[in-house]
Amino acid sequence: MRSSLVLLAASFTTFFCCVNTCNYSCPDKPVMTPSRLVVKFGDPASATCVACQKTCFPLEDSIINMEASLGTPHKNGSTVTWTVNQTTEWDLTPKCYYTTIMNDQCCTNLPVTVYKPPESVSFGLNPSGPLTEGSEVTLQCDVQNVAPAENLTVTFYRGHRLLGQVKSNNTAKKPVNETFSMSYNNTKEDNGVQFWCEAKLELGAEGPQPPLVVKSKETTATVHYGPELKVPVDPAPISIIRGEPLHLTCLAEGNPKPRYNWTLPSNRGHISVTDLKIDSVDFQDGGQYVCTASNIVNSVSVRFDVTVQENSHACIIGGTIAAVVVLSIAVAVAVYIFYYKPKKMGESQL
Numbered sequence: 001m002r003s004s005l006v007l008l009a010a011s012f013t014t015f016f017c018c019v020n021t022c023n024y025s026c027p028d029k030p031v032m033t034p035s036r037l038v039v040k041f042g043d044p045a046s047a048t049c050v051a052c053q054k055t056c057f058p059l060e061d062s063i064i065n066m067e068a069s070l071g072t073p074h075k076n077g078s079t080v081t082w083t084v085n086q087t088t089e090w091d092l093t094p095k096c097y098y099t100t101i102m103n104d105q106c107c108t109n110l111p112v113t114v115y116k117p118p119e120s121v122s123f124g125l126n127p128s129g130p131l132t133e134g135s136e137v138t139l140q141c142d143v144q145n146v147a148p149a150e151n152l153t154v155t156f157y158r159g160h161r162l163l164g165q166v167k168s169n170n171t172a173k174k175p176v177n178e179t180f181s182m183s184y185n186n187t188k189e190d191n192g193v194q195f196w197c198e199a200k201l202e203l204g205a206e207g208p209q210p211p212l213v214v215k216s217k218e219t220t221a222t223v224h225y226g227p228e229l230k231v232p233v234d235p236a237p238i239s240i241i242r243g244e245p246l247h248l249t250c251l252a253e254g255n256p257k258p259r260y261n262w263t264l265p266s267n268r269g270h271i272s273v274t275d276l277k278i279d280s281v282d283f284q285d286g287g288q289y290v291c292t293a294s295n296i297v298n299s300v301s302v303r304f305d306v307t308v309q310e311n312s313h314a315c316i317i318g319g320t321i322a323a324v325v326v327l328s329i330a331v332a333v334a335v336y337i338f339y340y341k342p343k344k345m346g347e348s349q350l
Contacts, residue, residue, distance in 0.1 A: 022097065022107035028055035030096040030108040037112045038207040039087045041147070045071075046083040047110050049096035055106070056098040068094035082110075090114050090147065090173040115203055115212075116175050118152075119145035123197045123216035126181075132297065133188045133225035139163070140181045141197035141216065147175040153200045154180040159193055188225035191255055194218035226298025227254035237305045246278040248304050250291030258293040265289065265306075283308050 023029075031050045039045040051064040056078055064080060066073045070092060071084035082094055092114060097107040125131070126138040141154045149170035156163040166180040180197070196219065201212040230251040240246055251274060252258045262271040265287025278285055286308035292301045 022095070022105050024107055024109075026055070026104070026106035028052045029106050030098065032096055032108055032110045034206060035110075036204070036206050037110055038203045039112065039114055041087055041090070041114050041116045043087055044083070044085050045087050045112070046081065047094065049080045049082070049108070049110075051078045051080065051096060051098040052106070055100060062098050062100055064098045066094055066096045068092065087114055113148065113151075113203060113207070114173070115151070115201060115207070116145065116147040117201060117212045118143045118199045118214040121197065121199045121214045121216045123195065123219050125195065125219055125221060130222040130224050131186050131190075133186065133223055135186060137184050137186050137221075138181050139184050139195060139197070140179065141166075141199070143178045143180070143199045143214075145175045145177065146199070146201065148173055149176050149178050151202055152178065153202060154197055155200065156182055156184075156195070156197050158184075158190070158195055186221065186223055188223055188255070190221050191223035191225070192220060194220050222255075224255050224295075224297050227252035227258040227293040227295055227300050229293065229300055229302055231302060233302060235302065235304055237307065239307045239309060240281055241311050242282060242308050243280050243311065246276075246281045246285065246306065248276040248289055248291070250274060250276070250293060250302060252293035252300060254293070254295050254297065256295045258295050261292045261294070263290040263292075281306075281308050 030052060033048045033050075037045060037047055049066055056062045056064060059077070064075060064078055066080045066082045068082065068084075070087070070089050071082050071094070074081045074083070078098075080096060082096075092112045094110040094112065095107055096110065097105050099105050121144070122142045124140045124142070126140055131137055139156050141156065143152065143154065146152055149168040149172060152168045153165055154167075155165045163184065164182050166182060168178050168180070170176055170178060196216050198213055198215045201207075203211065230253055231249060238246075248262075250260055250262070252260075260272055260274050262273070262276050264271070265285070276289065276291070286306050289304040289306060290301055291304075292299055294300075
């Protein structure tokens with residue numbers, strides 16, 4: 001019986017031997033430290049296994065070891081230390097086990113996460129050209145050469161404001177390139193604002209703390225929007241005295257910068273300026289002035305109703321002069337009738 005057990009033990013002494021069947025629910029199963037291993041690809045790693053507390057004793061009646069496709073075990077009694085100088089495999093699951101005298105194998109696996117931080121993260125807007133106010137744009141974040149992708153979360157930002165998060169559902173263990181996107185309805189306030197994204201590799205408490213974060217460069221959005229008037233849309237009627245200057249202002253904000261066009265009263269012509277000025281108005285300058293501000297998105301208009309009046313002071317002076325003239329004529333007539341005419345008639349009778 002003992003010789004057969006020795007032969008059985010000899011058959012399990014090779015580190016890369018295969019465990020055929022495992023009992024993962026045995027009461028005195030191996031204990032791994034750490035219970036979960038997170039290691040960067042290419043870095044060294046190690047773990048310790050205490051095979052059992054009592055079931056695997058006496059040792060000559062059992063075999064204790066670790067099975068893995070990479071690394072070297074070092075046994076000391078019921079303790080096995082596994083070390084690897086350079087982690088060069090993506091799918092790695094060391095197994096610690098012991099075989100009892102009843103030829104039962106009691107096993108514990110060591111979950112290993114091999115990771116690689118993103119090689120690069122880039123951000124883009126689709127469409128990439130100038131956006132139109134109110135249109136839908138796709139925010140896109142490209143993450144290159146990262147593993148494992150299922151631990152990756154991408155966050156989109158507008159300036160310092162978080163817009164949303166997207167997680168990967170890729171279960172590949174080896175490095176992959178992943179593209180994340182989300183829809184966004186832009187407004188004119190987004191013009192000149194910087195958008196960007198970040199990729200965070202969250203590997204749990206056993207992983208790097210704080211979690212690995214790689215940010216993209218910022219992209220400045222250009223949003224085209226129609227003109228908005230910076231003057232009253234329905235200004236009060238304007239009454240102006242003949243001979244005085246007229247100054248009308250038409251101002252609007254838009255992107256691209258608006259162009260201006262004035263339609264003069266009675267369709268007497270067009271002027272392409274922001275401010276319309278007439279040094280001295282006359283009666284023919286009265287009427288309706290329409291200013292239109294326009295760009296490639298839209299146009300808006302504002303109307304000014306102008307009435308030109310005669311100078312009231314001139315009318316008063318003219319009226320006064322006319323009254324004086326009339327009064328002078330009336331006095332002259334009265335003097336003639338009541339003084340000179342009777343006098344001449346008296347002289348003629350003498």
